[in-house]
Amino acid sequence: MEQITENSTKSRILDEALVMFAENGYKGTNLRDLAARLDLSKSALYKHYASKEAIWNALLDRMEAYYGERFGSAEHMPEMPKSCEELLGLTMKMIRFTVYDERIILTRKLLLTEQFHDARVCRLATKHFLGGTQRMFTAIFKEMMADGLLKEDNPEMLAFLFTAPVTSLIQLCTREPERQAEVMAQIEVFVKYFIDNYKK
Amino acid sequence: MEQITENSTKSRILDEALVMFAENGYKGTNLRDLAARLDLSKSALYKHYASKEAIWNALLDRMEAYYGERFGSAEHMPEMPKSCEELLGLTMKMIRFTVYDERIILTRKLLLTEQFHDARVCRLATKHFLGGTQRMFTAIFKEMMADGLLKEDNPEMLAFLFTAPVTSLIQLCTREPERQAEVMAQIEVFVKYFIDNYKK
């Protein structure tokens, strides 16, 4: 049966489609350019996907699967930090990854620009910008409170208080990448301030 | 000289353009539909604006002017709250306005969907989602600290801690309007929690 292996034409199409959809939006992307970038003729695309929409849907399928395995299951939790210093390190590492990884940057752009035009993107956007990370940090904070590392408080609220500002600044980074360094510094200041404020 | 008065055709075009650009993006908006919605022929549009881009730019001009008079000058500051209860009331009133006003909803959508395609939108987005409100609340918090209503702290950091989560939830409201009621409740919980935490 058909399998979308790494580096198959099918997946190369999705890779490039992600770039173009993220940069120019769904309507702003045309199949001629997409084909050209892959050194293919336009009609060759149709041997792999039935339509532009089919490419779009396949791309969302892949993104959804990625989020499923990353945020959906309990297995994919990071190791629990054993101190506030470790929490700081872990957090900054995750943020750096999210901010610098080209694929995730493109995903974020796509989610932002198409969130009002597609119901699945809408759902994914909420997961990406709010639900996913918040759930993760709720678990972390809950355990750290139980271990006496953080002050007792509502872990869910705390996770939101922590997650939302970081998300805002990451979005700023995505919007104005030339300010990346400056904003990353801001993020670190915030994270330190936050942990300092809630550590026992 | 030409003046864009309220309800002139020129401004009606911009009104409808805002709706369509916000809903379908720049590329997703076509002049035939725009004209039809205004009960005009397409060629009539060209008597008022030289091109699609000219309409777009005029719309951004108007948005920019709006932000200029609303967040740019010191005059447009709300009256300073004289108690934490007043702060709560004032804040919730502002948030409700922002969340429910159709024009602002459309503006927010436009900023989100076009932030990566246009430098001016990029600038405006940062002002809207971060800079503008943060500056305002920095001023408010600073004064309230001086008046002994809030704990001493870095007012700018506090404004950010306050502003960013609210902005996140407002974006959620914009993305999933069917959850508006639920999210507004969340916002109120957050605002109360925040004020409670920092009041003296």
Add this chain to the structure above:
DNA sequence: CAAAAAGGTGACCATTTGGTCACCTTTATT
């Protein structure tokens, strides 16, 4: 009032764009 400016219309044009088709080449499959 006459002239001109402003506002409006429908027909038309060129370009872009998603999609199809007949045909070719390479790679399995029996």
Add this chain to the structure above:
DNA sequence: AATAAAGGTGACCAAATGGTCACCTTTTTG
């Protein structure tokens, strides 16, 4: 080796779209 399936190509099509033009009507203005 014969056949079929998969992958690829260029020419072509129809629809959509930004923009132009000649022409008409209403409103301003000297």
